[in-house]
Amino acid sequence: MSSAPIEPTTIEHVPSSPPVREPGVVDVEYGWQGNNLVQLLENGEAYFPRVFEAMRQAKSEILLETFIVFEDKVGKELQQVLIDAAQRGVRVTASLDGFGSGELSTEYLAALSQAGVHLQIFDPAPKRLGIRTNWFRRLHRKIVVVDGTIAFIGGINFSADHLADFGPEAKQDYSVEVQGPAVTDIHHFALMQSGRPGRAKYWWQRRRQRRSELAFSEHDGQVRLVYRDNGDHRTDIEEVYRLALRSAQRRVVIANAYFFPGYRLLREIRNAARRGVDVRLILQGQPDLLVAKLAARMTYDYLLKSGVQIHEYCERPLHGKVALVDEDWSTVGSSNLDPLSLSMNLEANVLIRDRAFNRELFERLDILSKHHCKAMSPDKAPRGRVWHMTVGFLVFHFLRHFPAWAGWLPAHKPRLKRFTHSGSETP
Structure with a gap:
């Protein structure tokens, strides 16, 4: 090759180098x-x-x-x-x-x-x-x-x-x-x-949304593009997840391949479960990268004790990056909930407000979790050997701080x- x-x-x-833009062109918030x-x-x-x-x-x-x-x-x-x-x-x-x-x-x-x-x-x-x-x-x-x-x-x-x-x-x-x-x-x-x-759009052609409007709309068939870059949209995808979790009233289902999000997103997941929302995570049980499994399992006790349901998909590697909240909000895209996707990679998701789509996605994930996954529980969550837990702890905290450390290096x-x-x- x-x-x-x-x-x-x-x-x-x-981030170390400010973007160079054409005159009159501004960043887009779709x-x-x-x-x-x-x-x-x-x-x-x-x-x-x-x-x-x-x-x-x-x-x-x-x-x-x-x-x-x-x-x-x-x-x-x-x-x-x-x-x-x-x-x-x-x-x-x-x-x-x-x-x-x-x-x-x-x-x-x-x-x-x-x-x-x-x-x-x-x-x-x-x-x-x-x-x-x-x-x-x-x-x-x-x-x-x-x-x-x-x-x-x-x-x-x-x-x-x-x-x-x-x-x-x-x-x-x-x-x-x-x-x-x-x-x-x-x-x-x-x-x-x-x-x-x-073909770039100029300021009078752009539609900007307030942060409070990032997550929700009123009618079916609504779609919004969100993306993450290393310029002015570094946290957009993480923010819409947090807003959606904060507004959840009945159910949350997240299926994600690489799961070790930041503390703020973990807190929103935990808080949703504590206020009675049915929160279900579908994570990798047979990962293509062992480090992903070690890091994700470091979050289990924290989440399970708050009532979050965790299901490990064990039939084959889970590569999905999807989520739904209540009966009408969904997201599908390329972004994992890990430091690389949330802090470094160029990513894009769509947010979808559509009850039929939400229902179909829920039915597919419900089948996955009930028939093809292993449910974790606080007393049975895998802890493994002491050295596994030690390595997992170190990996989790290294990955949590890695984006900040990488920012100190010449970019x-x-x-x-x-x-x-x-x-x-x-x-």
Whole structure:
């Protein structure tokens, strides 16, 4: 596997370097949009056919951002779909993370570029002793927008490990398909992130929301895009979680792959359970990273003693990042509830106010927790050996403080580099 050297253009700025903006362009805070159709897509079996069908029907434009593409059957199908679209005149822009998609061969990338795909690699870095570097501040979003009329957003990457036939390591995950006015915001956001500033909106075109309005709206079919960056939107996703938990009256269900949130979010989860809300967490029982399980279990006693129900999904790795509150509020996206997602990575979620969608998501998660999970209890919660608990304690507190410590280090500027099939470097 080899990577192509390409000249960078800055796309994202870390906190140590103030953002450079065009005159008149301000940061976006996207508002609620009504009258949307939202469809839940569970696992690759539902997601890949829908997103590939939309791409095959594309007439003018495909925008894609993703963390991982592998050269497996899913990655090869994606490659062919994008090539076919570009060759029939569709403008295709694909932005891939340099770490998550770092194993793609030059031949794979060159085939896309030669077909006319505008291919961009986020923050690529050479391997050191055969190991990928630049682990932190990743492009972790998973967004597809087709013709500005249909959007997909969630946690599913373009890899075969999101399909059940992959085997025991196949991931359990979720995405959503959105059609309606909210696609305009998702499309605008994807355009801005793809480095096409000519389509940027100016202040009189923006809708800003007060913080108190971040979580709730009045009618079904409401969708709102929220995102996390390393500029002015570092805590937006965490804040909407906290606001939703604070307003919960009857039930909360959170299914999340990597769970070790900050103390403020943990307190909101605990406080909701203490005031009588039915709070249920679905977490990994068979994690793809052992460190995730060790850290998450350090929160169990604190939460279980307050009445929070914790269920470990043990059939295969849980990769989902979804939640619901009461009967109408839901969120689906790329953001885990861990220090990397909440403090460093570039993430995007949609908030959804729709009773039918909430009900469907609840039914799917209810089946998962009741029939495919192991329930924890205060007296039976796994504690393991003393050294396991010691390691878990150290890991949890290291991860809690790691973003702050990382902020003391010299920060690089994540860059978006364009790949050209000639192997030359272009801005």
